[in-house]
Amino acid sequence: MACNMFLTLQPGNVKMPVLGYGTWQGRGNDLESALNVALESDLYLIHFPVSVLNGFSEDAHGDTSVSYLDIWKKMEEQVDTARTKTIGISNFSVKQVDNILKNCRIKPANIQVEMHVYFQQKELVDFCSKNGVTIVAYAPIGTRGYNAALEAKGFTSKVLPDLLSDEVVNRIAKKHSKAPAQILLRFLLQLGVAAIPKSVTPSSSFGG
Numbered sequence: 001m002a003c004n005m006f007l008t009l010q011p012g013n014v015k016m017p018v019l020g021y022g023t024w025q026g027r028g029n030d031l032e033s034a035l036n037v038a039l040e041s042d043l044y045l046i047h048f049p050v051s052v053l054n055g056f057s058e059d060a061h062g063d064t065s066v067s068y069l070d071i072w073k074k075m076e077e078q079v080d081t082a083r084t085k086t087i088g089i090s091n092f093s094v095k096q097v098d099n100i101l102k103n104c105r106i107k108p109a110n111i112q113v114e115m116h117v118y119f120q121q122k123e124l125v126d127f128c129s130k131n132g133v134t135i136v137a138y139a140p141i142g143t144r145g146y147n148a149a150l151e152a153k154g155f156t157s158k159v160l161p162d163l164l165s166d167e168v169v170n171r172i173a174k175k176h177s178k179a180p181a182q183i184l185l186r187f188l189l190q191l192g193v194a195a196i197p198k199s200v201t202p203s204s205s206f207g208g
């Protein structure tokens with residue numbers, strides 16, 4: 001769903017939509033209006049394989065009347081009309097990626113999934129690599145801000161592992177004189193996976 005709220009990021013006064021460019025609450029016809037917001041993008045993703053009704057509430061649930069294969073056909077139309085260069089998917093399982101590949105005109109260029117040392121997605125990485133779908137890992141250092149985001153929305157926080165404190169990660173970091181965050185990112189890069197770590201703290205070190 002397209003977003004009408006923006007933040008101004010420093011440096012450079014870059015305007016950024018508060019909810020990103022996602023279409024996770026979108027139904028078929030919302031795709032085009034969301035893309036109007038993101039027209040300068042090179043890659044346009046389906047955020048989830050399910051459409052979610054009443055998102056961010058106790059009553060959130062999937063809308064079974066929306067098929068991701070129908071959504072994918074709409075995505076393909078956006079490439080046909082040159083409104084985005086490439087299209088992809090996010091949070092899809094191996095079975096769902098396979099289903100798209102068997103029923104598409106245009107293959108997904110990319111899949112964005114949660115992936116890190118504690119959630120290695122080996123089957124998905126293997127399958128996507130064999131089928132020419134590039135992979136982007138979100139939460140590469142473990143989404144440390146997740147609980148704060150949950151609490152801000154009134155949800156109970158969860159017990160999450162702290163990847164940056166992991167003993168093995170720290171031992172490797174020490175051995176190579178690197179920061180633990182760099183080890184977590186290098187792990188992904190060595191698998192041929194791109195990572196999108198996020199920080200609003202300039203001093204957080206990803207090592208360039």
Ligand SMILES: NC(=O)c1ccc[n+]([C@@H]2O[C@H](COP(=O)([O-])OP(=O)(O)OC[C@H]3O[C@@H](n4cnc5c(N)ncnc54)[C@H](OP(=O)(O)O)[C@@H]3O)[C@@H](O)[C@H]2O)c1
Nearest residue numbers: 138139140141142143144145181197198199200201204205
């Ligand atoms: N496709 C999807 O469904 C999906 C889902 C979730 C996220 N994403 C995207 O994935 C990207 C990554 O977001 P993420 O939050 O999931 O992942 P993340 O990069 O694993 O975690 C970000 C958190 O880690 C902290 N952090 C960053 N660098 C650090 C460091 N060197 N030392 C200590 N703490 C550090 C950040 O805090 P500070 O800001 O205070 O440094 C922030 O709270 C975002 O662009 C997000 O939009 C996509």
